[in-house]
Amino acid sequence: MGTIRITKQFNFETGHALYGYDGKCKNVHGHSYKLSVTVIGKPISDSTQVKYGMVIDFTDLKKIVKEEIVDVFDHATVFNKNTPHIELAKELQDRDHHVILVDYQPTSEMMVIDFAKKIKGRLPQNIQLFSVRLQETETSFAEWYASDNQ
Template sequence: MSTIRITKQFNFETGHALYGYDGKCKNVHGHSYKLSVTVIGKPITDTSNVKYGMVIDFSDLKKIVKEEIVDVFDHATVFNKNTPHIELAAELQTRGHHVILVEYQPTSENMVIDFAAKIRSRLPENIQLFSLRLQETETSYAEWYASDNS
């Protein structure tokens, strides 16, 4: 049986600020992120299985990514918890805003690494995460490939 890659795409809105950065992105701002999640595996060959012919049901992949990424990061503001933005984060939280504090500088590069770990931990053992593409703007994105990170 052939090995197949399938991809599901997701959209979410997230704000962030890059502490210590020397450009405009040091200011709190947001992006309309597009996340493409590609997994790899062999289609199910058991004709009695309701998911016969599928590598993974797109709805199962959607559930994982929504629970781990989209529902968490959508309309949130992400700050590195080890920066002075922590004071701003606390103020926003007291005013009812959804704030996420992470261990890393919230660049697309670091976010895609974080997302890969979260998604990989939830995939069935016969399905592997092949790649992620996190598009921050129309012309800028970060990619993660399993083959680069084994």
């Protein structure tokens, strides 16, 4: 059997602010993100296996991405923990808001790198992460490809 790419898509809502940015995105705002995760591998060829013919069960991929990304980031506000936004983050946390502090500027570019790392760490050994696409708006997205990051 040949090598196949499998893609699963996800949606989640997340707020963020870009400290030091010279435009509107310096303000706290949110996006309806669309995340596409593509893995690559060979379909299971052993007909005695329950997942015969699959590269990975879509349900298994969904579980990984939901646990690592969607359930964590959905309806959260993301701030770089190394900026003065930390004060705002603490205030929101004190008011029982879901805040995520990261060690990077929470742009789509940096988030997609973070997401790829988290997903790669959870995939079965015979499955490789091919790409991750994080769409921030209808016309803007960032993509991570394994081939660009070897």
